[in-house]
Amino acid sequence: MNKEEKFDFVIVGGGPNGVTLAAYLSKCGASVCVLEERPEAGGGCENTEPIAGVRINPHAMFLYGGAAPGFDQLELWRYGFRGQPNRLGDLTEDVGRGCPTTSGNYPISDIDQMGYAKVSGLLGQPPFIRELLRATFWCPPHPPEVEVTAHNIPYMQVYKKHQPDVWSEELLEMDMFDLMDEYLDTEPFKVQQAVISWYSGAAGHWKGVAIPAWMCNVALVIYSRMTVPRGGMHDYFHAVMRCAVAHGTVVRTCCKVEEIMINDGVAVGVRMADTATCGEKKIWAKKAVISGVDVRQTFNKLVGPQHVDRGLLQKVNDISLKGGSIYVSHILSREPLKVKDKFPGMVGGCYPMDHRDIYYDHVADVDGRKGNPSIPPERAMWLSTPYERFDWSDPQVSRPEGHIMSPIYHLVPPPEYHVDGPDAMNKWKDGMWDYVVKSMSEVYTNLNSDNVIAHWANSPYDSTFRNTGLIGGTWCGTRHCDDQWGERRPIPELARYRTPIDGLYLCNQTACHPGGLFLMAIPYNLMHIMIEDGLVEPGEWWYPSPWYIPEQGKNPAKRQ
Amino acid sequence: MVMEDLLGKTFDEFPMQTDWDAIIIGAGPNGLMTGAYLAKAGARVAVIERRYEIGGGLATEEVLFPCYYSNIHAIYHMMVDYMPAVQDFDLDRHAITWIKPNLQTGMVFEDGSSLLMTRMVEDTVDSMHKFSHKDAVAYGRLIRHWNKMMSDILGPATYLPPVASVDLMVALQRTEIGRELLEVNERSPYDLITSHFENEKIRALLLYSACMWGLDPNETGVGLFVPLLLTRAMSKAYCHGGSHKLAGALAREILRNGGVILEAAQVNKINTQNGNVTGVELWEGRTLNAKVVISSLDPHSTFYDLIGKDKLPKSMDNAFENWLYDKWSYYTLHTVSKEQPKYKCDDPWVNESFMTVFGFENEQDVVAHWKNVMAGKLDKKFGGHATCESFWDEHLVRGPKPAEISFFQMHAPYDIEGGWDKKSGELQEEVLAKWEKVAPNMNRDNIMMTMAETPKDIEIRLPNMRRGGIKHGDYTPMQLGFNRPNIECSSSNTPIGGLYLCGASNYPGGMVTGGPGYIAANKVAEDMGLQKWWKPTPLMDRYLKTYFG
Numbered sequence A: 001m002n003k004e005e006k007f008d009f010v011i012v013g014g015g016p017n018g019v020t021l022a023a024y025l026s027k028c029g030a031s032v033c034v035l036e037e038r039p040e041a042g043g044g045c046e047n048t049e050p051i052a053g054v055r056i057n058p059h060a061m062f063l064y065g066g067a068a069p070g071f072d073q074l075e076l077w078r079y080g081f082r083g084q085p086n087r088l089g090d091l092t093e094d095v096g097r098g099c100p101t102t103s104g105n106y107p108i109s110d111i112d113q114m115g116y117a118k119v120s121g122l123l124g125q126p127p128f129i130r131e132l133l134r135a136t137f138w139c140p141p142h143p144p145e146v147e148v149t150a151h152n153i154p155y156m157q158v159y160k161k162h163q164p165d166v167w168s169e170e171l172l173e174m175d176m177f178d179l180m181d182e183y184l185d186t187e188p189f190k191v192q193q194a195v196i197s198w199y200s201g202a203a204g205h206w207k208g209v210a211i212p213a214w215m216c217n218v219a220l221v222i223y224s225r226m227t228v229p230r231g232g233m234h235d236y237f238h239a240v241m242r243c244a245v246a247h248g249t250v251v252r253t254c255c256k257v258e259e260i261m262i263n264d265g266v267a268v269g270v271r272m273a274d275t276a277t278c279g280e281k282k283i284w285a286k287k288a289v290i291s292g293v294d295v296r297q298t299f300n301k302l303v304g305p306q307h308v309d310r311g312l313l314q315k316v317n318d319i320s321l322k323g324g325s326i327y328v329s330h331i332l333s334r335e336p337l338k339v340k341d342k343f344p345g346m347v348g349g350c351y352p353m354d355h356r357d358i359y360y361d362h363v364a365d366v367d368g369r370k371g372n373p374s375i376p377p378e379r380a381m382w383l384s385t386p387y388e389r390f391d392w393s394d395p396q397v398s399r400p401e402g403h404i405m406s407p408i409y410h411l412v413p414p415p416e417y418h419v420d421g422p423d424a425m426n427k428w429k430d431g432m433w434d435y436v437v438k439s440m441s442e443v444y445t446n447l448n449s450d451n452v453i454a455h456w457a458n459s460p461y462d463s464t465f466r467n468t469g470l471i472g473g474t475w476c477g478t479r480h481c482d483d484q485w486g487e488r489r490p491i492p493e494l495a496r497y498r499t500p501i502d503g504l505y506l507c508n509q510t511a512c513h514p515g516g517l518f519l520m521a522i523p524y525n526l527m528h529i530m531i532e533d534g535l536v537e538p539g540e541w542w543y544p545s546p547w548y549i550p551e552q553g554k555n556p557a558k559r560q
Numbered sequence B: 001m002v003m004e005d006l007l008g009k010t011f012d013e014f015p016m017q018t019d020w021d022a023i024i025i026g027a028g029p030n031g032l033m034t035g036a037y038l039a040k041a042g043a044r045v046a047v048i049e050r051r052y053e054i055g056g057g058l059a060t061e062e063v064l065f066p067c068y069y070s071n072i073h074a075i076y077h078m079m080v081d082y083m084p085a086v087q088d089f090d091l092d093r094h095a096i097t098w099i100k101p102n103l104q105t106g107m108v109f110e111d112g113s114s115l116l117m118t119r120m121v122e123d124t125v126d127s128m129h130k131f132s133h134k135d136a137v138a139y140g141r142l143i144r145h146w147n148k149m150m151s152d153i154l155g156p157a158t159y160l161p162p163v164a165s166v167d168l169m170v171a172l173q174r175t176e177i178g179r180e181l182l183e184v185n186e187r188s189p190y191d192l193i194t195s196h197f198e199n200e201k202i203r204a205l206l207l208y209s210a211c212m213w214g215l216d217p218n219e220t221g222v223g224l225f226v227p228l229l230l231t232r233a234m235s236k237a238y239c240h241g242g243s244h245k246l247a248g249a250l251a252r253e254i255l256r257n258g259g260v261i262l263e264a265a266q267v268n269k270i271n272t273q274n275g276n277v278t279g280v281e282l283w284e285g286r287t288l289n290a291k292v293v294i295s296s297l298d299p300h301s302t303f304y305d306l307i308g309k310d311k312l313p314k315s316m317d318n319a320f321e322n323w324l325y326d327k328w329s330y331y332t333l334h335t336v337s338k339e340q341p342k343y344k345c346d347d348p349w350v351n352e353s354f355m356t357v358f359g360f361e362n363e364q365d366v367v368a369h370w371k372n373v374m375a376g377k378l379d380k381k382f383g384g385h386a387t388c389e390s391f392w393d394e395h396l397v398r399g400p401k402p403a404e405i406s407f408f409q410m411h412a413p414y415d416i417e418g419g420w421d422k423k424s425g426e427l428q429e430e431v432l433a434k435w436e437k438v439a440p441n442m443n444r445d446n447i448m449m450t451m452a453e454t455p456k457d458i459e460i461r462l463p464n465m466r467r468g469g470i471k472h473g474d475y476t477p478m479q480l481g482f483n484r485p486n487i488e489c490s491s492s493n494t495p496i497g498g499l500y501l502c503g504a505s506n507y508p509g510g511m512v513t514g515g516p517g518y519i520a521a522n523k524v525a526e527d528m529g530l531q532k533w534w535k536p537t538p539l540m541d542r543y544l545k546t547y548f549g
């Protein structure tokens, strides 16, 4: 039995953010221990095979983080990272197909394409899309003494430099629809972009985050080309975890943390639950404890009200979960799903894209009325992966019969806001299955009981159980609106990953800029802060964000 | 629009060609074991796994989707006391702990009576006294001998290369317990158990425990497996947090020593040149080069599918044409229920036992069931074993409570009359009916979710478990010991230069023993000239000294 264990850093939660940070810290030579409560690390990036030969993706599916410095700083290729080509990533096909509306595919115009390319940084010489993405996601929020303006917001600086005609003070007032009305042409194309963004973090209708919302879309559709990592997001996660372990990180599963121990206002270690699969249940941190779990649990339970003031706790509990709770369905069918003639070439995607009114109806339903869907299924919006064997290139889909569509997403209210109680969607699973079938049968002709071999669903309520960190069962943990973005994420007092408790840092999508998705962004950004605080000294491989502004009186995380 | 033209390379991937000291095919318990020893000895190893998750038979997955995890394959770890890895690796580092309850197996009968098999002998004996004083006394005496056979010979020999039968016979003559073991070996399990015990219920428990992992009760020449498997049946341990934890721990030992693991990576071909291996090719087109390739797969996969019959030396013509896959596989019904199964029987300890056997009233029922299975059918008189997993492991429940996770498992044929597509659903109803009969609360109100796994499903998940064979090949005298998988290959190396075997189809066979993997690691390390950083366990030392010193 281990006695009096000490590590430089103890990380609570083995999700993508906690483990990526572990990789960074251990690559700096620090000793790191990660404690994960589930039987498998990986948080929202998981795979499972509910019947033999059918692998499904309960949550994450696509790589958004292709532009991450982590790919080269952590050398993920060494640890087995592999992508895999897929038809959704073929942009030519995508553009030719148009956007699916109730009356069939609606063509995308030249103006749409040029406008989209321009705002995405594709028209620069050379294209500056990567700089734009990195400026949006891979840069820590500015320190409190800096006044944030249209001149120093990183992505604004990038436009100014490369595409000055896009830059304007008004850009910061807009939502994505406003922006699209300026640069794009056809309504269905605009709605499609807004929906993709809504499903990817920042919604199209939130004021002031037009560019972050846009960039969530571009990160997926253009830069990462709808890449599905080989073996799914879980194996991408594994590449990161293997990097961490190779550098000495100790990862322990089935070790739930119950308390972050605080001594004189300083976080000194953690105490695990009695059920943890180890002997001694306390681990000490010499330098810092990092919470890789959701911000509510961190302050309400792990730190506890005895160490936080009521005002802060109120703000933490007010953090909005809205904007991305997803009811996820998975279908195994005998025959591939066939699309109606009016949708030639459609391979999954989102539907129906007729008009933004449909989009707004969903906002009203999901975030306004906060109940089970009241929109008729014919107008229900959904997003899905292709209807073929999704992993058609992967021998893992080894059941002799059957085609998988997994996942299929429908937006619903976060369970704890649901007017009929958190388990309302769960009680209505059969009804929801009918709803899913009806809504998808607007496009597919053979989604019937003869064809469906099996189907599964995980509601946001299930997600909050399966994965404690996924409060609200959302993509992004907490709303990526202007009030919870950048220097205000999750609340201004916590925006730079530090907490009122010395030696306690935050590293989770719900608590940190830039929020949801497995981007390796939060840990990269947090590295700047840990260097500022003198906790680590990375080697030659490290480079900070070019837009990063050091905090006064701290060690700048830049090379001298 | 080709994005690469526009954006250039966006992120780097694992290269299409790489070089390694050794490549291991399959990340089951054995492949991982071999990898962990070799990586720590300084070899640059790459472990290639076809599934999206390492572990092979060590799988703890959310198959009761959503929210409930189960150990879909191995759950009972029976060699924890002997496995050298436990002393050799710092498993504490990975938070590995085992639970080895005293109440190992409970057997319940239709009349409400029950039997216990326990880790501590006297509790079993007490329970047997309910049925037969003679048997109870006989068990108490016999099991001391059998435990000694296990600790002195069978246990340590699991981790040492096989010895030709003649040599082994000579060696075992040196001690009394060795001679006893030789005698035991001549007899069939049925014969051994019925000659020592008279009560039909006691016989049923012992015969089932001895043969449940795949011994044919009437096969002679495999008798040494009776003490081996009975003592193992008293030593079942649960890896707290799930079987997969052990896989994870071994994998991390590989990684921290510079090895690489690729998942969702199927080896399609073992490359050879002039009778020597040169590396492997993956389905996705990547090539990994190495002078040493170690396969944990079954002989057909390794030699016929991956190397190719035309590349085998003459001596291996038809070597595995007659390889017998396991006579029986498993049908498992996984359940989520509000309450754990509560068995209706005279001894409350049964409800706290790790495993509960039911469906058999006497040893003839046990034999009849196996006969059916071998004939490719099942009738209503089947029996099997069940475990309530969440009773041992709260980590498996990740959904709203109350919820308990259990499974019932029974021997079943790969080819079944009527086909599994049809049979699986019917059987599920029959299993539930039978379960409810012995544990009345296992009714429809209580059960919230089920998931049936047939022998075909086992093969779909792990194609190297051909015909659902959990040991990659049957236990018959011609496929055991020095003959597993054949004389040329049973010491891990093969007639193909640089090709080694480390899986369950090699000596000492299947289950989570780590034996084949450990033995292969030793052999490869010797051949590669690596410094062995580990030493045999004290029990292995003593065995070597006593019988071969």
Ligand SMILES: Cc1cc2nc3c(=O)[nH]c(=O)nc-3n(C[C@H](O)[C@H](O)[C@H](O)COP(=O)(O)OP(=O)(O)OC[C@H]3O[C@@H](n4cnc5c(N)ncnc54)[C@H](O)[C@@H]3O)c2cc1C
Residues within 6 Å of the ligand: A012, A013, A014, A015, A016, A017, A018, A035, A036, A037, A038, A041, A042, A043, A044, A045, A058, A059, A060, A061, A062, A063, A064, A065, A233, A255, A256, A257, A258, A292, A293, A294, A297, A326, A328, A463, A466, A467, A468, A469, A470, A473, A474, A475, A476, A507, A508, A509, A510, A515, A516, A517, A518, A519
């Ligand atoms: C339906 C859905 C679809 C998504 N699709 C995508 C996608 O396609 N692409 C993409 O990039 N992202 C996607 N995401 C988002 C992605 O999954 C998350 O952004 C990511 O998992 C967040 O990582 P994290 O480390 O911040 O938190 P989490 O993943 O929540 O990890 C937190 C970890 O901490 C553990 N934990 C919690 N409490 C404790 C405790 N007390 N002690 C110990 N451990 C604890 C949890 O078990 C968990 O493993 C999707 C999310 C959802 C819900």
Ligand SMILES: Cc1cc2nc3c(=O)[nH]c(=O)nc-3n(C[C@H](O)[C@H](O)[C@H](O)COP(=O)(O)OP(=O)(O)OC[C@H]3O[C@@H](n4cnc5c(N)ncnc54)[C@H](O)[C@@H]3O)c2cc1C
Residues within 6 Å of the ligand: B025, B026, B027, B028, B029, B030, B031, B048, B049, B050, B051, B054, B055, B056, B057, B058, B072, B073, B074, B075, B076, B077, B078, B265, B266, B267, B268, B296, B297, B301, B330, B332, B458, B461, B462, B463, B464, B465, B470, B471, B472, B502, B503, B504, B505, B510, B511, B512, B513
């Ligand atoms: C239902 C069931 C219950 C069981 N219960 C128990 C139990 O309770 N206790 C016990 O001790 N044992 C149990 N077993 C048996 C035990 O799981 C196996 O004997 C053991 O896993 C064998 O280990 P291995 O490493 O040799 O092979 P495996 O565990 O079979 O691992 C081989 C690996 O190779 C991979 N592979 C296959 N083909 C390729 C390829 N072409 N390229 C790359 N990789 C490939 C597979 O995916 C697999 O991961 C059970 C088995 C089953 C099926």
